[in-house]
Amino acid sequence: MTQGPGRFEYFLLQLEGLLQQASQSENVALFLFENDARTKLFMLEGLSKLYTGLHNKKIFKYTNDHFKLLEDALGEVDYYDGYAKDFLADNEMPATIRLFMEEKKAEKLGDLNTLLLKKKLIGHDPSRIKKIRKKLQKADWKKPEEEMQLIKLYYAKEIEDINHFYKSTGSDFIDIEAQVHDLRRKLRWLSIYPQALRGAVQLADSGVKDDLVVKYLTPAVINSPFNVMPGVANNDVILTLEKNYFLALSNMISALGKIKDKGLRLVATSEAVRHTQFVTDEVALQSAIVLNHAENGGVSHILKEAKEICEPFFVEDNLGKLVSLIVTQN
Numbered sequence: 001m002t003q004g005p006g007r008f009e010y011f012l013l014q015l016e017g018l019l020q021q022a023s024q025s026e027n028v029a030l031f032l033f034e035n036d037a038r039t040k041l042f043m044l045e046g047l048s049k050l051y052t053g054l055h056n057k058k059i060f061k062y063t064n065d066h067f068k069l070l071e072d073a074l075g076e077v078d079y080y081d082g083y084a085k086d087f088l089a090d091n092e093m094p095a096t097i098r099l100f101m102e103e104k105k106a107e108k109l110g111d112l113n114t115l116l117l118k119k120k121l122i123g124h125d126p127s128r129i130k131k132i133r134k135k136l137q138k139a140d141w142k143k144p145e146e147e148m149q150l151i152k153l154y155y156a157k158e159i160e161d162i163n164h165f166y167k168s169t170g171s172d173f174i175d176i177e178a179q180v181h182d183l184r185r186k187l188r189w190l191s192i193y194p195q196a197l198r199g200a201v202q203l204a205d206s207g208v209k210d211d212l213v214v215k216y217l218t219p220a221v222i223n224s225p226f227n228v229m230p231g232v233a234n235n236d237v238i239l240t241l242e243k244n245y246f247l248a249l250s251n252m253i254s255a256l257g258k259i260k261d262k263g264l265r266l267v268a269t270s271e272a273v274r275h276t277q278f279v280t281d282e283v284a285l286q287s288a289i290v291l292n293h294a295e296n297g298g299v300s301h302i303l304k305e306a307k308e309i310c311e312p313f314f315v316e317d318n319l320g321k322l323v324s325l326i327v328t329q330n
Contacts (some may be wrong), residue, residue: 003235004141007047007198008063009133015040016129023122029112033077041071046189046196053154054147056139063132066119073112080105083268093269093291100272144237148200148326152239155193159319162186166314173303173310176263180306184256190249190319191226194241199230204240204324212316216248224250232329240324248318255309263302265292 015037022031032038048064084101087093120128142150165186173179194201221227227250232238269288274281289298 003144003198003200004051004139004147005136007196007200008044008136010198011040011043011047011196012129012133015044019116019121019126019129023126027109027113028116028122029073029077029109032112033074033081033109038071038074038078041067041074042192043196045071046192049189050151050154050193050196051139053157054150055142059135059139062135066128066132069115069119070112070121073108073115076108077105077112079264079268080108083265086265094276096276097269097272097291100276101268144235145326145328148237148239151197151200152323152326155190155239156323158186158190159322162190162319163314166310171307173306176260176267176299176302180256180263180303181260183310184253184260187249187253187256190322191246191253194229195226198235199233199238200235201239201241202229202232203227203243203246205243206324208242208244210244210321212312213244213248213318216251216313216318217244218251221247221251221254226250236329238327238329240327241322242324245318245322248313249322252309252313252318256306259302259306259309262294263299266294266299266302 018032018035018037018040019028021035022028022037025031045064045067048060048067052060052064080101084098084105087098087101116122120126141147162183166183169179169183227247266285266288269291270281270284273279273287273291274284277284277287279287285299289295294301
């Protein structure tokens with residue numbers, strides 16, 4: 001019997017518990033945001049994305065659409081909350097921009113509260129989780145061996161698609177959101193799937209010597225809790241990933257995250273300037289560069305940084321060396 005239903009139920013129970021607690025709060029959306037509901041949604045979205053590529057596409061597209069809608073809404077709250085906090089600590093940032101970020105956070109929280117009611121996740125008839133469970137019961141769950149073969153193929157196809165996406169950017173990045181941020185999102189799913197699969201994916205060191213991968217194996221990456229897989233537990237069949245290449249992936253996600261944050265800080269500041277000073281996009285961006293002291297690290301510099309770290313990573317084909325073996329437990 002496949003472990004698929006249990007994987008979904010593990011995170012559904014966590015989300016359901018948070019929703020029940022949040023319903024007693026004055027601001028449900030704020031409670032969910034402050035209690036890390038987004039992580040649970042990432043796991044459920046990851047499972048839905050993965051199983052959409054395995055079987056019963058219609059069922060898992062349904063679950064994915066609902067989880068993604070909530071995760072995106074929480075992501076927008078997180079976006080403005082992060083910059084509201086950053087700008088509050090920056091004495092040189094104009095008060096109007098700080099206020100704009102706070103107001104946008106409040107707006108996004110309001111949007112999320114409306115969404116939660118509309119999708120029947122809270123209120124007098126919180127039936128959405130029940131409907132999701134009913135959908136999942138109708139899936140044609142595969143046996144462990146067949147399912148793992150499909151998972152391995154899906155993971156390899158995701159890697160192929162990411163490599164194609166990177167090559168399609170050409171020799172240079174030209175857009176922070178559509179290229180750098182989107183590439184990081186795609187890479188991040190490769191690290192979310194193993195966590196969401198609850199022990200069905202493990203890291204293994206085959207002993208292959210590769211001097212090129214060593215530079216990615218920093219103490220921060222090696223010791224990161226995100227790179228510790230859940231225990232095998234009762235999974236009869238597991239997929240192994242080459243540990244060093246998975247750590248290289250983690251390093252890349254982290255490095256791109258730092259570059260993305262610098263770029264989106266300019267984007268967020270520019271948005272605030274445009275709406276508070278009623279200026280053009282070009283004037284707002286130049287003002288954002290000055291306010292963030294990024295005269296020597298504007299958008300073009302950030303895009304160049306992204307290219308410099310991505311180029312060797314993809315030339316070395318670190319992702320292509322990631323997927324290893326399927327192992328049947330005794």
